[in-house]
Structures are given as C-alpha cells and as structure tokens.
Amino acid sequence: MARHPMPHAPVRRLTVLYDADCPLCVHVRHWLLRQPQLVPLDLVPAGSREARRRFPALDHDATRREITAVGDAGQVYRSTAAWIVCLWALAEHRPKAHWLATPAGQPFARATMLAAARWREALKPDRTACADGQCEAPGSSG
Numbered sequence: 001m002a003r004h005p006m007p008h009a010p011v012r013r014l015t016v017l018y019d020a021d022c023p024l025c026v027h028v029r030h031w032l033l034r035q036p037q038l039v040p041l042d043l044v045p046a047g048s049r050e051a052r053r054r055f056p057a058l059d060h061d062a063t064r065r066e067i068t069a070v071g072d073a074g075q076v077y078r079s080t081a082a083w084i085v086c087l088w089a090l091a092e093h094r095p096k097a098h099w100l101a102t103p104a105g106q107p108f109a110r111a112t113m114l115a116a117a118r119w120r121e122a123l124k125p126d127r128t129a130c131a132d133g134q135c136e137a138p139g140s141s142g
Contacts (some may be wrong), residue, residue, distance in 0.1 A: 009073035013040045014089055015054060016082070017063045017070070020045035024120050025067075032086060039089035066117075080106075080113045 016032065019025040029043045044051050046063040055070055062068070062078070069082040077085045088097035100109040 009071070009075070011039055011071040011073070011075060011085070011089075013042065013072040014085065015042040015044055015070045016086060017044055017046040017051050017055075017058075017068045019064055019120075020048070022120050023123050024116060032090070035093070036091040037089055038091050038094060041086070041089055080109045083113060084109055 016029075018029050032041055032043065044054065046068065047060045051058075051063065052060055058068070058070070058076070066079045067082040067086075069077040069085050071077070071085075084097050084100050087093040087100065090097075099105040
C-alpha cells in the first residue's frame with residue numbers, strides 16, 4: 001500500500017537519502033549528524049536496500065542524483081527544498097531555513113545547491129581509471 005502525504009501534516013522525523021559514493025555528500029551527512037536536531041534525522045544511502053525497503057514507491061535513481069528527504073507522513077522534498085528542510089530540522093539553523101524558503105532567500109538556496117552539484121560532479125572519480133575498484137576523490141593521497 002502506497003503512503004500518501006497528509007496535507008499539512010507536521011514533520012516529526014526526516015529520512016535523508018544521500019549519495020554514499022560522494023565525498024561531499026558523506027561530509028554533509030557527518031555534519032548533519034553532529035548538529036543539535038529539533039526534528040530527528042535518519043541518514044540512509046540513496047538507492048540502498050534500506051532506502052528501497054523504506055520507500056518502495058520513490059524513484060531511487062533520482063535520489064542518487066539529488067538530495068531527497070522524506071517526512072514521516074510521506075512528504076517528499078528534493079534538491080533545494082530537501083536542503084532547506086534539513087536545515088529546518090536543526091536547532092541552530094532553523095531561522096536560516098525559514099529565510100531561505102522565502103522569495104528573498106530562494107536564489108541563495110538555489111545558488112548553493114548549484115555550486116554543490118558542480119563540486120560534487122568534479123569530485124566524481126574517473127571510473128575508467130579505477131579498474132581495480134579502488135577509486136579515490138581528486139586531490140586525495142593514495
């Protein structure tokens with residue numbers, strides 16, 4: 001049975017699907033876990049068996065391309081909205097999240113997400129250069 005979001009249901013818990021193969025995404029995951037949370041965050045690798053078990057109706061290929069957060073009542077947030085809701089869940093960053101959700105803040109939130117996407121793309125390992133499966137992020141020492 002598919003869960004449908006309840007209109008205007010409060011978010012009491014969020015599951016954040018992140019790319020576990022992305023150094024930036026893993027760094028942000030660790031940062032989120034260190035922050036005092038007003039809304040508990042569960043961080044689950046995108047496309048993983050656990051993600052598919054929890055959210056069988058999601059497009060899991062899309063969750064690997066962009067950050068996705070899912071509320072406990074079935075709310076789905078993607079890309080910039082997902083980042084804003086993650087900040088909203090944090091005690092010290094909720095006021096900033098409220099501002100980023102306004103028309104004045106939206107361009108800043110979008111620019112941040114675009115910059116992160118460009119950096120993430122630059123960090124992708126060259127899959128042709130890692131035939132042995134031991135890929136490293138650019139600039140890392142072996």
